[in-house]
Amino acid sequence: MPPSVKVVRRPDGEGTSYLRATLKGMALTFKHLVNPNKVTVRYPEERFELSPRWRGTHRMEVHADGRPKCVACGLCPTVCPANCIRLVGGEDDQGNRYPIVYEIDEFRCIFCGMCQEVCPVEAIHVGVHYENAEYTRDRFVYDLDRLMEQDHPSALLWDPSDPRSE
């Protein structure tokens, strides 16, 4: 036997009151009309408060003398699932490794934050930041100088002992 169609009777005819429902609706909309708590954020004047774990565009931590903290270990380009980090490492006279080229394509980035998690020297961070507008597309490939210039706060890593960041 073929499956039958479930027939549900409409509640019209006796169960409904259109006038009352309409008046109730009018009362409800009026309540919202005079409700002073609007959800709109007047953007340039007001801003959302971002979570400290918000993952936005990257920044590179800097030593006191202005050198990047990055040691060009190559972990972040390896772990990056979007393959958006380009790193060419070099070595100076004392044998310290440093990045010659460090570029992040913010368009390819999926902001998973794994680069920050994997970094052994806490150099690369995703940031608590969202205003990234530019006039051209190539401005979205952040080079090392650009990453070092960023001054927004770094994102907090998830702490398993405090899962809700309280």
Place this chain on the structure above:
Amino acid sequence: MNEQSLTAFLIEKTLIVLAVFGGVMGVVALTTLVERRVAGFIQDRLGPNRVGPFGILQPMADGLKNFLKEETLPATSAKPYFLLGPILSLAPALVTFAVVPFAAPLPTPWGVVEMIVADVPIGILYILALSSLGVYGVVLGGWASNNKFSFLGALRASAQMVSYEVALGLSIVVVLMMAGNVTLTEMIWQQQQLGFWYAFPLSLAFILFVVSAFAETNRLPFDMPEAESELVGGFHTEYSGMKYAMYPMGEYAHMLTSSALMATLFFGGWDIPFWDGDNAFLHDGVWISGFAADGTPVAAQLAWWKTLLTFCVFAAKTYFFVLVYIWVRWTVPRFRYDQIMQLGWKVMLPTALVYILVVAATILTLDQLGVPYGFGFGLVLTVVSAICTAIFLFVVDRGRILSGSSYGSRERFRSEAIAAGREAVTVYRD
């Protein structure tokens, strides 16, 4: 007005026409903003508030944008009619305002100036004739677009407007019987004489008029012609730029005009409640404010501040109804097409006809009994109309106004639905 020279007449009327036209267009522009802001507030947003203080310049920005936009002209459209549509939609709505008096007469050094563009003796008939013309703008625009969605919108518009025109006209008939005249100035005067605004002695007519006016202006819940969720944009799908903007402008002008009519026909127009000092009427060429006990007319005391005050009262009443229009639009969902036709032909039309009979019988009885046109007269009609209104609302709502949709019936509905579901499952298993 008889003693006036032609030049004085022309100057006076030109000034009034310019003031009314400018005023109406200004308020229409403002209303587009008010609509969007009220919509925002109802949805817990703020609405457009960036252009100028409180967003007051938003309509200008919109207008500028519309002027700069490309005017598309579909290649397959019937061009003359396509161009005529928006004009025919906007013009009648604006012209209708000509017979609405918006304040008490203004005394000037050159004579008393009536605050109305044209106090034509056919008042209401003129309004009915012109507001019926409004449908041509929609129908022509929709048909000339040569687009199936536009065509469907135009079809719906014509069917809907024809249906509700009947109820609209019949609800006004009751007012005509009360006032004994068709000019709007006389209607305001009669309401002042009665001591009641007609919304009370003719409450059912007021309800019918409001519902029909919503349908006539194509506002939600009656915006079948537009129905953007089913018909893209309905009749104005193919329009762009300023030609498109003229349709919403026509809609808002129509809203304003019918709000002014609601205020004039049922809420005393520019009459200030509980005060006789503002009453004024041209009786045998003399401005009077009423009749003394022996029937001799009392001369009216006209003053510029009374004109100003009555204008403010008229504006407040009118704009109140505009706000109700907006409020309803953001509350009630759209009717289905068959529901609109059912409401128009099976509910509104018979109700209006029966109500005319009842009111006519009441007025005739009161006249035969020699009850003077005044407070007692209004009181009897108020009671009769209140009973009619109560019966009407009770029947329309199938007796649910008092009891509401009771918990018991809802429970029963739920258990039936569950039973039906179980049955379907059993059938499927077998």
